[in-house]
Amino acid sequence: MAEIADWTLVDTAGAIAARKVSALEVTEAILARIAKRQTLLNAFVRIDTDGARATAKAADDQLARGAAIGPLHGVPIAHKDMFYRPGVPVTCGSAIRRDFRPDYRATVLARLDAAGAVELGALNMSEFANGPTGVNVHYGATHNPWNTEHMTGGSSSGSGTAVAGRIAYGSLGSDTGGSIRLPAGVCGVYGMKPTQGRVSRYGAMGLSFSLDTIGPLTRTVRDCARLLKVIAGSDPDDPTAAMAPVDDYEAMLDGGIGGLRIAVPTNHYWDGMDSEIGAALEAALGTLAKLGARVHRCTVPYHEELRGLGNIVISAEFCTLHDDWLRNQHDDYAPLVRARMKQGYAFTAVEYLKAVQVRPRITKAFVDEVFGAADAVFLPVLRFPVPKIADVDVRDGLHMNEVLGSINHCTWPINYLGLPGLSVPAGFSKSGLPIGFQLVGRPFAEATLFRMASAYERETGWPERQPSLPS
Amino acid sequence: MPSVPVDQARIALLREAGVSVSEADVQRVSLSVRSSLAALQAAVSGTLFDTEPQTFDVVLRRLSNGVGRG
Numbered sequence: 001m002a003e004i005a006d007w008t009l010v011d012t013a014g015a016i017a018a019r020k021v022s023a024l025e026v027t028e029a030i031l032a033r034i035a036k037r038q039t040l041l042n043a044f045v046r047i048d049t050d051g052a053r054a055t056a057k058a059a060d061d062q063l064a065r066g067a068a069i070g071p072l073h074g075v076p077i078a079h080k081d082m083f084y085r086p087g088v089p090v091t092c093g094s095a096i097r098r099d100f101r102p103d104y105r106a107t108v109l110a111r112l113d114a115a116g117a118v119e120l121g122a123l124n125m126s127e128f129a130n131g132p133t134g135v136n137v138h139y140g141a142t143h144n145p146w147n148t149e150h151m152t153g154g155s156s157s158g159s160g161t162a163v164a165g166r167i168a169y170g171s172l173g174s175d176t177g178g179s180i181r182l183p184a185g186v187c188g189v190y191g192m193k194p195t196q197g198r199v200s201r202y203g204a205m206g207l208s209f210s211l212d213t214i215g216p217l218t219r220t221v222r223d224c225a226r227l228l229k230v231i232a233g234s235d236p237d238d239p240t241a242a243m244a245p246v247d248d249y250e251a252m253l254d255g256g257i258g259g260l261r262i263a264v265p266t267n268h269y270w271d272g273m274d275s276e277i278g279a280a281l282e283a284a285l286g287t288l289a290k291l292g293a294r295v296h297r298c299t300v301p302y303h304e305e306l307r308g309l310g311n312i313v314i315s316a317e318f319c320t321l322h323d324d325w326l327r328n329q330h331d332d333y334a335p336l337v338r339a340r341m342k343q344g345y346a347f348t349a350v351e352y353l354k355a356v357q358v359r360p361r362i363t364k365a366f367v368d369e370v371f372g373a374a375d376a377v378f379l380p381v382l383r384f385p386v387p388k389i390a391d392v393d394v395r396d397g398l399h400m401n402e403v404l405g406s407i408n409h410c411t412w413p414i415n416y417l418g419l420p421g422l423s424v425p426a427g428f429s430k431s432g433l434p435i436g437f438q439l440v441g442r443p444f445a446e447a448t449l450f451r452m453a454s455a456y457e458r459e460t461g462w463p464e465r466q467p468s469l470p471s
Numbered sequence: 472m473p474s475v476p477v478d479q480a481r482i483a484l485l486r487e488a489g490v491s492v493s494e495a496d497v498q499r500v501s502l503s504v505r506s507s508l509a510a511l512q513a514a515v516s517g518t519l520f521d522t523e524p525q526t527f528d529v530v531l532r533r534l535s536n537g538v539g540r541g
Contacts, residue, residue: 195535197528210527242528244535308510311503327489342496343503345488346481351511357522358515360530367534398495401503418531443531 003471004029008463009075009169009223010250016074019063023074027056027118030076034120034167036470040148042140043162045081045091047121052076055118062116071226073116079172080156081122082129082205083109092205093125093155095138095332096325106203107238108172108214108231115230120168123158127337129174129207130318131155132182132407133392137334141389144187145467146433150386153186153407155179159217160187164434165469170218170227175421176207176314178411180215184423185381185436188462190224190453191217195443196418197242199228200235208317209240210356211310211415219463221454224422225249228446247447253454258292260452262439263374268303269410274384280435281380284426284456288378291455300370300377302362306413307405309362312347312355313416319344335396340404363417371442376452379421380410381436385429414440422449425462478504 004026007015015021031049038044059074082092084102091097112119124142126134134142134157142157144150145165152161156173160183163171173180175193184191192215199214206212216227229249235241264285270278289295319326319341326333326341333341370377384406394403405412414421421440428434439449457463478501485492485500492500 195531197531240528242532244532302514305510305514308507309514311507312511315503323488330491339496339499342485342490342492343500345485345490346500346504347507348484351508354515355511358518360525360527361518361522362514363527364530364534371536396493396495398498401499418527442535444535 005033005166006466008220009077009218010220010226012169013072013075016063017069023056023059023118024053026074027052027076030120030167033471037165037167040469041143041145041161041165041167043123043142043158043165043167044078044121045124045139045158046089048119052118052120059116059118070115071230072112074118075116075169076118076120077112077170078120078123078162078168079109080125080159080174082125082174083172084203085109090122090205091139093127093129093136093139096329102203104203107200107235108204111231123162123171125157126155127334128322129155129176129179129205130337130340132178132404133389134183135389135393141393143389144386144433145469146188146428147431149388150433151186151389151392153182156183156217160184160189160191163187163189163217163219165467170216170223172214172231173217174204174207175213175215175415176211177310177415178408180217181381181411181421181423181438182408184217185438186386186434188425188428188434188436189217189219190221190425191215191423192224192228192446193414193421194228194232194446195242195420197240198232198420198444198446200233200238200241202235202237206321208314210313210317213415221450221457222250222253225253225450242444244444249447249450252447252451255451256292257288257452257455259294260376260448261294261296261374262288262376262378263296263298263370264378265300266297267299269379270383272383273380276429277380277383277385277435280427280429281437284437285378287459288452288456291459293452296373298370298373300366302366303413305362306416309355309358310412310416311343312352315340315344316347316352317344336394336400339396339400359416366417367442375441375445375448377440379438379440381423381438382407383409385431386433410438419443420446420449422453424453424456427460427462428465477508
């Protein structure tokens with residue numbers, strides 16, 4: 001029988017609810033795992049051992065009293081270190097906020113609390129969620145559980161490695177240019193970047209108020225569906241949170257994908273594709289077709305425009321938020337972060353507002369053109385094997401933009417469009433590192449993406465494979 | 472009066488903002504500005520004048536088409 005720490009999030013919640021295992025036993029099993037693997041992975045920046053035990057004990061007491069329980073009752077999870085809780089330090093991966101203690105609680109944390117989750121602590125991340133590699137000069141790089149010399153991807157780097165390394169049943173991340181989908185794809189787990197506005201951002205550190213999204217990373221599709229259902233929905237504290245009703249994602253997982261249409265762009269996203277990765281992605285498409293999906297090739301519009309427009313919006317909004325610190329605490333930023341931020345000063349107000357103003361029109365044109373004939377678009381996560389940390393630790397070198405741009409080449413355009421994107425594990429390279437693809441859908445079509453990924457998961461069983469780490 | 476090249480004008484913006492600028496910054500910012508402004512020009516050519524008032528969340532809701540529900 002699998003060790004407790006290897007159970008899925010949904011199975012663990014079920015076992016606790018059925019009183020086959022206590023929340024405290026589960027929490028102790030995970031804490032023991034963390035003790036063995038944290039040094040290798042550097043996933044956590046703060047481990048709240050006492051708090052987790054106390055919450056788990058309270059969850060067990062609640063169950064013993066016969067009280068109503070939530071869908072995550074007693075399940076230990078963790079989150080990127082950018083969500084606020086009163087009195088609890090939130091570093092945002094930075095030196096500048098090393099001692100910051102907010103006085104209010106993020107809506108997503110409030111919803112996880114209400115669902116009964118046990119918080120294990122805070123996960124490592126790229127400084128201020130800026131950077132797709134997982135390198136952090138203040139708290140150290142995170143390490144890929146499948147080969148610790150290799151990058152985890154970022155910026156939700158700890159969120160990816162903690163779930164893949166089986167030291168948390170699920171995690172939260174944020175995605176402004178690929179920061180959920182990259183670490184998920186690179187670490188071999190699922191990561192959902194929801195539709196813009198699907199999840200409240202109240203009490204979450206901002207990077208780009210137009211493009212930031214919050215979402216889950218998990219080992220299975222069902223786990224991902226459950227976590228998203230818990231955190232999604234309108235929020236009186238966040239006027240940008242969408243009012244659209246939240247689907248019952250789990251109930252819609254098993255519908256099969258016969259007849260669903262998948263578009264595969266032949267331009268941009270496949271440029272410079274590594275042959276091994278390309279072959280794995282073609283095999284995944286073959287599997288989806290075998291399951292009944294109708295796969296067709298197409299060209300997609302605006303990819304060059306989307307990169308430039310996204311760059312203007314993100315860099316201008318990022319340096320707007322950091323302007324004061326950049327002038328007065330310049331040296332407290334990592335060289336890479338401040339170098340990226342400075343680009344935002346170079347755009348005028350008119351250019352920034354043009355980039356914002358044209359967004360609805362381009363999104364509508366893209367959706368009309370692409371999703372008129374498709375239910376999802378299939379994209380790579382990375383076009384090359386997962387690089388070594390040493391090869392992507394570019395600091396503020398002259399090739400910084402080129403290296404970082406190659407990593408987020410396939411994820412970056414989706415944020416400007418505001419569309420949902422799910423990172424799906426698609427096997428492993430010969431060197432044993434994960435390969436992933438993205439499924440991108442219409443606005444609020446997260447359920448369709450989960451359904452496709454679930455059919456693929458049942459067929460391939462990729463999440464069953466475990467990294468070789470101390471148990 | 473000779474016009475200042477766009478790249479140099481943008482670097483001047485950065486300096487005027489009171490932010491320190493290295494030689495590497497100059498190179499990166501120039502490249503970033505050039506490619507982003509080309510993309511912006513391609514995206515907005517002839518379209519913005521007729522852009523109706525709208526917010527992005529409303530557009531997303533209209534484009535959702537009910538897909539994924541039920």
